[in-house]
Amino acid sequence: MESIPRKVFLGFNYTFFILISLLCLFPLIHVLAVSFSSSDAVTAGLVKFWPVEFTTRSYEYMLNKPEFFQSMVITVQRVILGTVFGLLLCLTIAYPLSKEVKAFRLRTYYAWFFVFTILFNGGLIPGYMVVRNLGLLDSIWALILPSAVNVFNILLMLNFFRALPKELEESAFIDGAGHWTALWRIYLPLSLPSFATITLFTIVYHWNSWFDGLIFMNKPENYPLSTYLQNIIMSGNLINITSSQSLEQLKDISDRTAKAAQIFIGTLPILIVYPFLQRFFIHGIVLGSVKE
């Protein structure tokens, strides 16, 4: 039996965390409710967490919007390519850097070289020029290559590798494994939790980032989904209304329902991916593999 103070603590604890999760959940539910409500009800502020004057009009409208799916395809491509590239580079950089100076003489210099890029970067315009001069504008690689090496992820992975018992690697070497085998057969399987975390970070990063799409893509049809969504939401911004715009466009501003529908569909895939990856956060235990 648990003591009373413990029960009180648990009670508060649960209430507190339920409240916090509700805070995260409510905006999403609100967006969902808005997407299923009529436009007028939304403008009149009647919609809270349940659709008012239920309609699927905004979803029908979306189905007729090729731009949305076009950008969705680009984002999916980007996420897949970007994650594969990002993780591959992350692993192959983190592994050697996790070794001691004894095994890898210039480790410190390389480590500093990578850390340096966290502290200083070329800035927007030089970055743009590099991408432009490499002829990557309007190509999917402009969204993948510049952000392929994420030093933060590398540091994360590197520290995880270091925390693994050295004896595992030594035993593998004794059995005749090389570095590649050690990395793929020993380190990677044992680092699944951090690997899953990094995978999730990378996927979410690629799914969410919109600014590079705006800068590196000259044609709107090459925009990834988040850039596209950012645009339709910003174009409904009052700041952009000038006198020469007409009633037709005002209707678009009040079209919060259509925007809500697109936002919701846009977040859906990432919501689905989350629980699947979360599974790995709990697994990946090294306990019992080494007896000292």
Added chain:
Amino acid sequence: MKHRKTAGILSFVLCLAMILTACSGKNDNGSNSSNAPSTEPNETNAATTEKAAPAVDPFGKYDPPITITAAKIVGANVKFKEGEDLQNNVWSKLYADTLGVTVDYAWTTPDLPSYEQKMNLTIASGELPDVFTVTANMLNQLVEAGLVEDLTAAIDQYAAPITKEILKAAGKQPLQSATFDGKVYGFPATGSAADIAPVLYVRTDWLKKLNLPEPKTMADLLAISDAFTNQDPDGNGKKDTYGLALTKDSVHDTNVAGLQGFMNGYHAYLDIWINDASGKLVFGGIQPEVKQALAQLQQMYKTGQIDKEFGTKDAGKVGEDLNRIGMQFGRMWNPGWPLQGQVTSNPGMEWTPYPIPSIDDKPALAATFFPVNSYLVVRKGFEHPELAVKMMNLYYEKNFGPTADPATYNKTPEGVETLQYAIMMAEPPTKNYDAHIKVVDALKSGDTSKLNAEELGYVNEIKQFNEGDINKWAANKIFGPGGSQSVLGQYITGKLTQPDEFYGAPTPTMAQRKSSLDTLMEETFAKIIMGGASIDEFDKYVENWKKLGGDAITQEVNDWYSSK
């Protein structure tokens, strides 16, 4: 072991070498881009002036046809007909058929902030498009950097009659705002100043219910505000209504529930430059009249006539609250949004636009901003600077000229806004007001033969509204009899506007300090209205404003004023 070490060093050196070459590569390009535009222009400039002399046809065709690159803002709400896109539509065909020009959009962005960013990148990379649109600020920078072509001769020689007429109607300011050292560097997108003027919207169903007079003076308005707050106009027995709507952005944002209209009633003008008694330009936002109006607002906030939480609500949120607020100062298009949604959802609700009431016997002047916010410019060194003028000729001609065909080139009967495909949109200064006059006439006489497609659309919507379609309420409230355009008409015919007397590009100090001065103003006003500071805080604000760059800006603005 030794072998491994050398390999390590080698690969490290290789890395460094790669970085260095990358850097030096960048430098090369950087110098190329800054050199390229500055060396060419002289010869080409001379060439064009020679070439321009013989054939002067405002709609002349290029033979052989030319292809140009361009850039513009294409909002996410721009719709295309089936199978059409930005490079293939009625306007691109018109440019190709009439002028022999294929417009190839090098890039487009959906809104102004991203456009400015992209433009900065393009300038840095030295690949400016041939013809593109810019804001006043960008025009200023481009002219200073010598990256855009002088259009003075092109406008003089190539402007079509309709173009000349519209430029004349717009007054001399638009062209003057694009003039640097006597040379015009950009074709201004003419627009309506009156359309930006604040209009007072009042819940007239509440007025009737409480037997109140229409707001003719500021005293009326204050009495109405008090009654709307305390006499339970919505009849639900609760004190949940407010007299006047404000948003957290009210000070600078005049779109919905702005402060500007209220200030104008006190002969105070926020955010614009006005003439003082001695003929000098002074900033409206620091004049003593503002203090008087702020004191009144503070009073209204204290007595619950303004939502206690307005400081956290943006225009969209306040738009949702307009079923509980009885008055707001907004723009002429407010019936379309946010009022239409409210009216559809709340049967019996009625809003009516009124001119700004005045605090004394002097009529109130509605503050207007300089209506030109974009310019069409031509890259320095481009062989056909007159093309910008020709494209604008076509635009004006096909929308407003003798051979106008608005159903094709402005807005199709299906409601597709084809004018958005043109290189730059512009309009005669009183386009909407003229439409209002014609719409009201047509409704009276039943003769719709003189209307263009846009005006006919309004007439049809107003007819549908009269037959009971509440969803067409907005068209009636904007263009119909007694609509917001008729209020603007009173401003125009009565000369009841106070234009911004400064319409040059932002001065150097403005570019540096304006945003912090704006924030200072916003924060002080909010604090005063919400009672967090006494009204005398205003005097301190004026001092601070002057100290923090205001005096320097005033000096620069007056230098500009005397030089023009």
